[in-house]
Amino acid sequence: MKALKNIILIVFVLIMSSCTKDFLDTDDLTHKNAGNYYRTPADAQEALTGCYDALQLIYADGIACPLASDIMSDLCFAGTGAGDADNYPMIDEFDKSVSPSDQNLYEPNWEYYYVGIFRVNTLLMNLDNIDWSGDESQRDVIEAEAKFLRAYFYFDMVRLWEKVPLLTEPTRENIPQSEPDDTYELITTDLIYAAEHGRSATYGEIVSTEYGHSTKWAAEAMLARVYLFYTGYYGSSDLVGLVSESDALSYVEDVIQNSGHDLVQNYYDLWPAASTYQAAKEGKPIDDNTYAGENNIEIVFSIKYTYTSDYDGNTDGNHWMVMNGLRGQSYPEYGYGNGWGACTVVPEFYEGWDEGDDRREASVMAIEQESMDYTEYTDVKEYTGYFTKKYIPLCDADGNSTAVNYGAVNFMIGQYQDYFVMRFSDVLLMAAELGSSNALEYVNRVRERAKVDPIGSVDKDVIYNERMYEFAFEGIRYWDLLRYDNTLQYAADRVTYSGPVLNGGVEQTLEISGSYLKTTRGLSQVPYNQITLSAGVLKQNTGW
Numbered sequence: 004m005k006a007l008k009n010i011i012l013i014v015f016v017l018i019m020s021s022c023t024k025d026f027l028d029t030d031d032l033t034h035k036n037a038g039n040y041y042r043t044p045a046d047a048q049e050a051l052t053g054c055y056d057a058l059q060l061i062y063a064d065g066i067a068c069p070l071a072s073d074i075m076s077d078l079c080f081a082g083t084g085a086g087d088a089d090n091y092p093m094i095d096e097f098d099k100s101v102s103p104s105d106q107n108l109y110e111p112n113w114e115y116y117y118v119g120i121f122r123v124n125t126l127l128m129n130l131d132n133i134d135w136s137g138d139e140s141q142r143d144v145i146e147a148e149a150k151f152l153r154a155y156f157y158f159d160m161v162r163l164w165e166k167v168p169l170l171t172e173p174t175r176e177n178i179p180q181s182e183p184d185d186t187y188e189l190i191t192t193d194l195i196y197a198a199e200h201g202r203s204a205t206y207g208e209i210v211s212t213e214y215g216h217s218t219k220w221a222a223e224a225m226l227a228r229v230y231l232f233y234t235g236y237y238g239s240s241d242l243v244g245l246v247s248e249s250d251a252l253s254y255v256e257d258v259i260q261n262s263g264h265d266l267v268q269n270y271y272d273l274w275p276a277a278s279t280y281q282a283a284k285e286g287k288p289i290d291d292n293t294y295a296g297e298n299n300i301e302i303v304f305s306i307k308y309t310y311t312s313d314y315d316g317n318t319d320g321n322h323w324m325v326m327n328g329l330r331g332q333s334y335p336e337y338g339y340g341n342g343w344g345a346c347t348v349v350p351e352f353y354e355g356w357d358e359g360d361d362r363r364e365a366s367v368m369a370i371e372q373e374s375m376d377y378t379e380y381t382d383v384k385e386y387t388g389y390f391t392k393k394y395i396p397l398c399d400a401d402g403n404s405t406a407v408n409y410g411a412v413n414f415m416i417g418q419y420q421d422y423f424v425m426r427f428s429d430v431l432l433m434a435a436e437l438g439s440s441n442a443l444e445y446v447n448r449v450r451e452r453a454k455v456d457p458i459g460s461v462d463k464d465v466i467y468n469e470r471m472y473e474f475a476f477e478g479i480r481y482w483d484l485l486r487y488d489n490t491l492q493y494a495a496d497r498v499t500y501s502g503p504v505l506n507g508g509v510e511q512t513l514e515i516s517g518s519y520l521k522t523t524r525g526l527s528q529v530p531y532n533q534i535t536l537s538a539g540v541l542k543q544n545t546g547w
Contacts, residue, residue: 066108069477074095080095109530119152128173144200153193154225166542188245194229214307228429232482235489263300264303265427269293280338288400313416321418327394328340334377334398344384361453362453367389446466498517529541
């Protein structure tokens, strides 16, 4: 675990660097040290800023969890350039023989998760060193937000790798991986604390300096998400004995009734590229769109990004979004910027979608249907004629990168679109799945916004189907597949595929067998470097 030891040595000087947007801006604090820090509530607030900053780091390099989740789902293929390595297809097919030399794809992510966890643990262990006289409530809020972040980091990790070293305080020990129940117990207790002590301001009461901070409502929604994944994947009746189904339902019902969050009226308005497309389709300039903004009423929690990333250690931008852009070509008529062509959409998914459902056009770039003159498809792997649309770079009417126009170093690291971790529509559909007496109403609220007909009854499959369309390409679908049943048969059946794609412009048959998903249990590859650095204390997941 040499990498963890290195993190312990270097992370304190990183703790305050590279902060997100105005609410996270702060002075450079690298001159501070453990001997003169953690004395005032302001110190604690600045340290919390460093913890939030880690949200940007964990997805900045390697393969970001939202991106990997889309690739591994049944809605996307790996895509990318025709001459690129086969690392993305390898994770899409759960088969290391596709690219056996790629053994450390997730290593940057692994390391930065532990940077974030170190920052949180360091803050938590020093809270009692601060004089909170007259400000005790601020202490509770800071602790709640720090614990929410730790739970977020570990929830990503336990779903990706299952057994990971569980650190609740800074340490230099080379510790083994913990059993998943131990990790889930920490996640759950952290989120319960965050729900009990987090900011309880309703959406309408939140001030601009608080955007991006976790709230009581975000913690309650995340508790339901963790409950549904754990109980589904492991076939359990409760979440490590701490949260029952009725508890999980009460959390999301509280969000629905009391948080002030609601649905944005127009689904297109949730997504920058979808809103520019709709404006163009209506004959308007692409900058005359109705994008609802990143702090809109539907966003329960998001990761904040801005365009100020550079190559000198400032990691503020959405680095993974460029992967989803059109390969080698922008399309200024609709404001679509260029990128690397990842996550080509499974054609049967698009073609089977109700044409009247707003979510189809808002979610997918359909080359032929949108009459796009896209000529660079010969440089795309697993090209299907469809790319994702929700998280892609934008360009102006002349084809120039919007991020660069704002001042970004370049379009690759300067993307500024926030990642919506939790939307209110997810809260509604989770409540329906958890057995709310208002389940039918909640599902039909989501469908009505999408302009599809209401339904007369709901069951598990109806809700799963609705979730597939509502959250396509948001890094959610794959985890829904894994939790459908603890045999993983449903997930294996869904990812199995045989059909034509274009590789470098040449038609070939793509074969994906769900048997590999079952062999790996849907888990990802632990970076081999970390296993080596730990002297074999860390163990690789089955199938990798």
